[in-house]
Amino acid sequence: MSGLLRVEGLVTRFYTEEGVVKAVDGNSFHLEENEALGVVGESGSGKTVTALSIMRLIEAPGRIEAGRILFRGEDLLTKPEREMRRIRGRDLSMVFQDSLSSLNPTLTVGAQIARVLKHHTRLSSRARRRRAVELLAAVGIPEPEKRASHYPHQLSGGMRQRALIAMAISCNPKLLILDEPTTALDVTIEAQIFELIGKLKGEFGMGVFLITHDLSVVASFCRRVIIMYAGKIVEEAPVGDLYANPLHPYTLGLLRSIPPLDGEAERLESIPGEVPDLINLPPGCNFSPRCHLADERCWQREPELLEASPGHRVACWKAGKGGKGG
Amino acid sequence: MEPALGDGNPVPQGPSFSWAWMIAFLSKRLLLAIPTLLVASFLIFSLVHIAPGDPIQVMLGDFQDPELIARLRHEMGLDLPLFQQYLHWLGNIVRGDLGISITVQRGASVTDLILQRFAVTVELALLSLTIALLIAIPTGIVSALRQNKLSDHISRIIALLGVSIPNFFLGILLILFVGVYLRKPWGAGGYVPLSRGLLKNLAHMFLPAVALGTAYAAIIMRMMRSAMLDTMSRDFVRTARAMGIAPGDIVRRDIVKNALIPVVTVIGNSIGYLLGGSIVTETVFRLPGVGNLVIMGVFRRDFPVIQAVVLIIVVVRIVINLVVDLTYGFLDPRIRYGGER
Amino acid sequence: MAREIQSGEYELGTHRTLLQEFWRNFRRNKLSLVGGVIVLFYAFLAVFAPLLAPYDPIEQFDAPRGMRNPMPPLSRDEDGRLFLLGTDKFGRDILSRAIYGTRTLLQVAVGSISIAMLIGVTMGAVAGYRAGTWVDELLMRAVDIMLSFPSLVLAIALVGAFGIGKIQVGPFTVSNIVKIMLVIAVTYSPRFARVMRAVVLQEMAKDYVAAARISGASGARILLTEILPNTIPPIIVQASLMMATTVLTTSSLSFLGLGLQPPRPSLGLMLNEARDYLFWGAWWYAVVPGGLITLAILGFNLLGDGLRDALDPRQARRRR
Numbered sequence: 001m002s003g004l005l006r007v008e009g010l011v012t013r014f015y016t017e018e019g020v021v022k023a024v025d026g027n028s029f030h031l032e033e034n035e036a037l038g039v040v041g042e043s044g045s046g047k048t049v050t051a052l053s054i055m056r057l058i059e060a061p062g063r064i065e066a067g068r069i070l071f072r073g074e075d076l077l078t079k080p081e082r083e084m085r086r087i088r089g090r091d092l093s094m095v096f097q098d099s100l101s102s103l104n105p106t107l108t109v110g111a112q113i114a115r116v117l118k119h120h121t122r123l124s125s126r127a128r129r130r131r132a133v134e135l136l137a138a139v140g141i142p143e144p145e146k147r148a149s150h151y152p153h154q155l156s157g158g159m160r161q162r163a164l165i166a167m168a169i170s171c172n173p174k175l176l177i178l179d180e181p182t183t184a185l186d187v188t189i190e191a192q193i194f195e196l197i198g199k200l201k202g203e204f205g206m207g208v209f210l211i212t213h214d215l216s217v218v219a220s221f222c223r224r225v226i227i228m229y230a231g232k233i234v235e236e237a238p239v240g241d242l243y244a245n246p247l248h249p250y251t252l253g254l255l256r257s258i259p260p261l262d263g264e265a266e267r268l269e270s271i272p273g274e275v276p277d278l279i280n281l282p283p284g285c286n287f288s289p290r291c292h293l294a295d296e297r298c299w300q301r302e303p304e305l306l307e308a309s310p311g312h313r314v315a316c317w318k319a320g321k322g323g324k325g326g
Numbered sequence: 327m328e329p330a331l332g333d334g335n336p337v338p339q340g341p342s343f344s345w346a347w348m349i350a351f352l353s354k355r356l357l358l359a360i361p362t363l364l365v366a367s368f369l370i371f372s373l374v375h376i377a378p379g380d381p382i383q384v385m386l387g388d389f390q391d392p393e394l395i396a397r398l399r400h401e402m403g404l405d406l407p408l409f410q411q412y413l414h415w416l417g418n419i420v421r422g423d424l425g426i427s428i429t430v431q432r433g434a435s436v437t438d439l440i441l442q443r444f445a446v447t448v449e450l451a452l453l454s455l456t457i458a459l460l461i462a463i464p465t466g467i468v469s470a471l472r473q474n475k476l477s478d479h480i481s482r483i484i485a486l487l488g489v490s491i492p493n494f495f496l497g498i499l500l501i502l503f504v505g506v507y508l509r510k511p512w513g514a515g516g517y518v519p520l521s522r523g524l525l526k527n528l529a530h531m532f533l534p535a536v537a538l539g540t541a542y543a544a545i546i547m548r549m550m551r552s553a554m555l556d557t558m559s560r561d562f563v564r565t566a567r568a569m570g571i572a573p574g575d576i577v578r579r580d581i582v583k584n585a586l587i588p589v590v591t592v593i594g595n596s597i598g599y600l601l602g603g604s605i606v607t608e609t610v611f612r613l614p615g616v617g618n619l620v621i622m623g624v625f626r627r628d629f630p631v632i633q634a635v636v637l638i639i640v641v642v643r644i645v646i647n648l649v650v651d652l653t654y655g656f657l658d659p660r661i662r663y664g665g666e667r
Numbered sequence: 668m669a670r671e672i673q674s675g676e677y678e679l680g681t682h683r684t685l686l687q688e689f690w691r692n693f694r695r696n697k698l699s700l701v702g703g704v705i706v707l708f709y710a711f712l713a714v715f716a717p718l719l720a721p722y723d724p725i726e727q728f729d730a731p732r733g734m735r736n737p738m739p740p741l742s743r744d745e746d747g748r749l750f751l752l753g754t755d756k757f758g759r760d761i762l763s764r765a766i767y768g769t770r771t772l773l774q775v776a777v778g779s780i781s782i783a784m785l786i787g788v789t790m791g792a793v794a795g796y797r798a799g800t801w802v803d804e805l806l807m808r809a810v811d812i813m814l815s816f817p818s819l820v821l822a823i824a825l826v827g828a829f830g831i832g833k834i835q836v837g838p839f840t841v842s843n844i845v846k847i848m849l850v851i852a853v854t855y856s857p858r859f860a861r862v863m864r865a866v867v868l869q870e871m872a873k874d875y876v877a878a879a880r881i882s883g884a885s886g887a888r889i890l891l892t893e894i895l896p897n898t899i900p901p902i903i904v905q906a907s908l909m910m911a912t913t914v915l916t917t918s919s920l921s922f923l924g925l926g927l928q929p930p931r932p933s934l935g936l937m938l939n940e941a942r943d944y945l946f947w948g949a950w951w952y953a954v955v956p957g958g959l960i961t962l963a964i965l966g967f968n969l970l971g972d973g974l975r976d977a978l979d980p981r982q983a984r985r986r987r
């Protein structure tokens with residue numbers, strides 16, 4: 001089985017004036033049809049670059065250096081740009097985080113959706129217009145007829161995000177990438193948006209690749225989760241497994257930094273230190289400067305991503321030795 | 327239907343252009359322009375009085391005839407209190423009477439003097455503007471799309487030279503090359519009225535318009551280029567690419583459309599350069615325009631002429647800014663419909 | 668993500684002084700270095716004009732038999748004097764006039780920018796510090812109204828009011844050159860006022876001002892000792908950008924005959940005179956002064972852009 005998406009050994013780098021930024025450094029993972037996969041990490045961990053690499057939207061000075069991105073069995077990295085344009089928005093779609101800046105301020109919301117349809121379908125302009133309104137209705141925007149003729153700045157944040165989702169799903173994509181789709185929104189709206197995505201995922205049978213820095217979102221929405229740190233996958237596990245048995249000290253730190261849903265909040269911990277400079281990565285494990293367990297070996301040799309139990313992979317010499325919860 | 331004007335009004339109903347919006351917008355801007363215009367006109371009026379010495383004596387120079395002085399003083403209303411003089415002056419202007427020339431053409435109506443020359447200056451300014459926009463906008467777009475390619479470097483260097491070369495020097499170089507070296511009669515300066523044929527007239531206007539428009543074109547081209555680059559890195563362009571929109575469509579509807587918004591501001595702000603520059607260009611090419619008139623006015627210290635021309639330039643500038651604001655509203659729905667900006 | 672990489676977190680750990688940082692950014696842009704070199708060249712010309720000019724700029728030489736003034740470059744008179752860049756209509760040495768003309772041009776430009784800065788910075792500082800009050804409102808209205816005049820038009824109008832040449836104010840005589848400086852300074856001071864006000868407002872919002880206030884420092888003291896030093900870099904950038912405009916305006920006035928008066932050597936005036944000799948083929952008469960004005964404006968433009976980008980590299984990156 002090849003699954004919906006299989007990424008193998010992806011390396012994406014940015015050649016900046018300051019040096020080479022190793023944004024994504026040799027990652028492999030896969031995503032099944034109709035599956036929701038969560039990707040968690042701090043900003044700068046390579047989540048977004050991974051997503052943009054899949055979309056083939058990496059721009060200069062960035063470059064995809066190595067790897068294969070098999071989407072429904074075909075390697076996207078070997079496809080000519082023309083063909084990628086047909087795939088983007090139709091089979092493979094993406095919703096970005098800031099809905100205000102992600103929508104064109106000088107086009108109405110309806111026109112922006114209709115435009116996507118124009119490039120991927122043979123609908124007449126009237127039919128595109130009608131379909132745009134239907135899509136706005138489908139993502140739960142009230143009075144879609146009226147809203148279609150509004151400009152982005154005239155809509156609320158939640159409505160804009162819905163409109164952006166409507167645009168992304170307008171051609172029934174097989175895979176939808178969501179890049180922190182709710183960061184700008186308050187908790188109630190966030191819940192509504194995820195409810196909507198869940199519903200759409202069921203209706204359209206899409207795979208969902210959800211990028212977030214919030215483990216609690218993943219817990220309620222995804223089946224599996226990938227933890228990224230400094231451009232590398234450090235842990236991958238089914239969600240339940242990850243919560244019950246986090247193996248990487250970084251995962252543990254992340255789990256400790258979210259408030260528990262029940263009971264009194266104990267003192268929240270944040271992970272000490274900062275994300276390392278992706279230009280000058282430390283030798284050995286990238287996390288060792290922040291890791292209280294790190295020893296000689298961690299500083300010298302990089303741990304490989306190895307299977308600890310079925311479906312649970314981790315890249316750490318000290319895997320599972322961080323203790324639980326406390 | 328209540329159009330929103332950027333002051334938190336209710337969300338409007340439709341996206342299409344509405345006359346109600348335009349009228350409301352225009353009248354609001356006009357109301358804002360009036361105080362500026364009044365104070366500016368008062369400053370222009372006071373020009374006569376900030377100069378040391380009696381204006382009439384200053385104007386007449388060595389030619390001091392007491393009887394003439396007294397008559398002129400009365401003619402210009404200089405025997406009235408200052409503010410009354412101003413109101414008198416303003417009242418005449420509103421009725422289309424810009425005063426009487428003292429020394430440029432003794433006794434001639436300044437309104438007539440200006441009207442005789444107005445067409446030349448307007449033609450020069452409009453032609454320069456047209457040439458500048460026709461060159462600058464496409465070059466700016468192409469330059470940004472081909473950033474750091476050879477064509478980008480070349481147009482940037484030309485633009486840099488364009489903003490640096492004074493229009494009077496460029497004008498002289500053009501005369502040297504076209505008039506002297508190529509011996510083209512239309513390249514030697516001078517004016518051919520429209521009555522002697524449109525082509526002849528345009529030919530004689532061409533070099534002045536190029537001389538005047540070059541720096542303007544260079545400013546706009548640079549702004550267009552940087553606004554394009556700025557827009558190209560905006561999130562919505564990435565969204566459009568992620569939706570598989572064709573590059574041509576992205577350039578047109580995402581990049582150019584949004585990049586034009588700041589460029590329009592620059593076009594409007596730099597129009598002052600075009601107005602001031604036309605005075606210089608008229609001198610270079612010996613065109614009988616309004617600029618030529620004001621220079622004569624300064625040389626011969628003809629205050630009514632100076633005041634009238636300067637006032638007209640300021641009025642034109644304010645009107646143009648109004649048009650620019652309006653264009654801005656067309657281009658940017660966030661202004662047309664209020665909301666965050 | 669490429670965005671994030673630029674947004675600061677990866678720049679941590681590189682500790683340099685601000686000046687070093689500035690120089691590093693400035694040096695990176697080769698064009699601004701070129702601008703710096705051009706400006707230095709002009710400063711050199713202006714300072715050492717008497718040593719560099721081969722002849723007295725107003726001395727008239729007769730053309731040799733069979734020739735007429737203006738003489739082309741590399742001509743000699745009967746006594747064998749070489750005129751490297753030719754002569755003008757009165758037989759004066761173009762090179763010497765150009766060198767002295769450059770000196771005068773820079774004098775006027777630097778002088779008027781300094782005065783404009785003085786007026787504008789004061790206005791802007793007061794308006795910014797008293798932001799929101801009637802003082803601010805009044806000053807900014809004045810600035811708006813002055814800016815509704817195109818700058819060259821305002822300068823021409825002022826010259827029209829005061830007259831060409833020196834002026835007599837009561838018992839005082841203001842020389843023509845000082846008058847021109849004042850006229851241009853008045854024209855450009857509102858722009859400094861705007862920049863200054865914006866910078867002061869920006870600085871006042873920062874924590875250190877609040878800290879100084881809490882510690883009981885007086886308003887004027889805070890303005891002078893805390894805020895003003897931080898406004899210097901943006902004002903310098905503005906000044907160097909405005910130098911280009913001022914050089915243009917000054918030479919435009921002279922070209923129109925409204926600025927520096929003969930026989931004083933002035934580049935703008937040389938171009939004006941050259942107009943009558945274009946059809947004699949006297950290209951050098953126009954090209955030498957015109958080229959010098961153009962190069963000066965180019966130099967100040969490049970330098971100003973470079974300084975601005977070096978002070979605000981993030982903005983610059985977007986511009987590039």
